[in-house]
Amino acid sequence: MMDNMSVITMFTLSGLSGTASYRVTLFALTLLYYCVIWLVNVTIVVTIIVDKTLHGPMYIFLCNLCINGLYGTAGFYPKFLHDLLSSTHSISVPGCYLQGFVLHSSACADFSLLALMAYDRYTAICRPLVYHSVMTKQRVCIYVFTAWFISFYLLFMSTITTATSRLCGSHIPKIYCVNWLISNLACSASVARVVITAFNYTFYFCHVVFIVWSYFYLVKTCQTSKENKQKFMQTCMPHLFSLAVVVVSLLFDLLYMRFGSKDLSQNVQNFLAMEFLLIPPFINPLIYGVRLTQLRKRIVHLIFCKEPVLRLKS
Numbered sequence: 278m279m280d281n282m283s284v285i286t287m288f289t290l291s292g293l294s295g296t297a298s299y300r301v302t303l304f305a306l307t308l309l310y311y312c313v314i315w316l317v318n319v320t321i322v323v324t325i326i327v328d329k330t331l332h333g334p335m336y337i338f339l340c341n342l343c344i345n346g347l348y349g350t351a352g353f354y355p356k357f358l359h360d361l362l363s364s365t366h367s368i369s370v371p372g373c374y375l376q377g378f379v380l381h382s383s384a385c386a387d388f389s390l391l392a393l394m395a396y397d398r399y400t401a402i403c404r405p406l407v408y409h410s411v412m413t414k415q416r417v418c419i420y421v422f423t424a425w426f427i428s429f430y431l432l433f434m435s436t437i438t439t440a441t442s443r444l445c446g447s448h449i450p451k452i453y454c455v456n457w458l459i460s461n462l463a464c465s466a467s468v469a470r471v472v473i474t475a476f477n478y479t480f481y482f483c484h485v486v487f488i489v490w491s492y493f494y495l496v497k498t499c500q501t502s503k504e505n506k507q508k509f510m511q512t513c514m515p516h517l518f519s520l521a522v523v524v525v526s527l528l529f530d531l532l533y534m535r536f537g538s539k540d541l542s543q544n545v546q547n548f549l550a551m552e553f554l555l556i557p558p559f560i561n562p563l564i565y566g567v568r569l570t571q572l573r574k575r576i577v578h579l580i581f582c583k584e585p586v587l588r589l590k591s
Contacts, residue, residue: 349383
């Protein structure tokens with residue numbers, strides 16, 4: 278029996294076959310949107326890095342969240358823009374594994390960073406007396422490194438178990454590569470792949486549970502103090518909104534992959550597949566830039582070079 282791994286060198290992608298009539302327009306709009314994503318995220322990142330008054334834990338976590346947004350979209354938009362101007366939609370096997378790794382690890386890092394931001398707000402509001410001893414610069418660096426490392430490690434293991442499987446197909450019914458769809462092309466099931474995938478889903482589901490629990494406890498605590506309630510509305514509401522956007526976007530994509538209906542139009546299918554790459558990378562920096570007073574004032578100062586504004590405590 279021929280080893281199919283030596284035969285299959287390219288994957289074909291579906292989803293853009295019906296866009297020929299407006300492909301150039303879609304390319305221009307996508308390129309513009311991608312530039313806007315870079316603009317809003319880089320603005321947040323540069324502002325936080327340049328301004329030393331924003332080097333607190335909350336802003337460091339936010340900076341990493343924006344960097345992760347740029348990292349995740351870099352795994353999708355360049356290839357998607359290329360496919361819009363190409364008559365054939367294919368990707369090399371190593372390129373497909375790389376794209377799947379980048380997109381999945383970015384989604385996982387989102388949950389890890391949002392969990393850190395929830396823990397930061399929980400400590401700041403519910404345990405203010407120990408906040409500065411718990412959230413030291415050294416610990417914040419360790420937290421951030423751990424969040425990135427675990428996301429990369431878990432997805433690396435998942436990608437390796439998928440890449441070592443023998444493939445019996447080369448068509449991926451999506452506009453980008455997904456590890457789960459690649460694993461469906463394997464000639465035989467792998468226990469290691471199933472176990473690792475189940476562990477990853479459980480691990481990050483626990484992240485969501487922790488975030489929901491922490492904010493539930495925060496809401497109860499803030500009801501007893503007007504000052505805490507004001508702090509919650511200013512600094513915690515953006516976190517909750519970001520969590521809702523990320524969870525809903527990924528949930529739509531996961532549910533569609535598992536239970537998707539072929540009766541849906543191709544455009545609707547593409548939107549469901551792209552939602553977590555369209556909305557969170559744009560909305561997250563926007564909502565934080567608007568809601569966080571100190572960050573908003575520093576951005577205005579950085580862009581328009583106005584006189585230094587009053588530095589408020591976060």
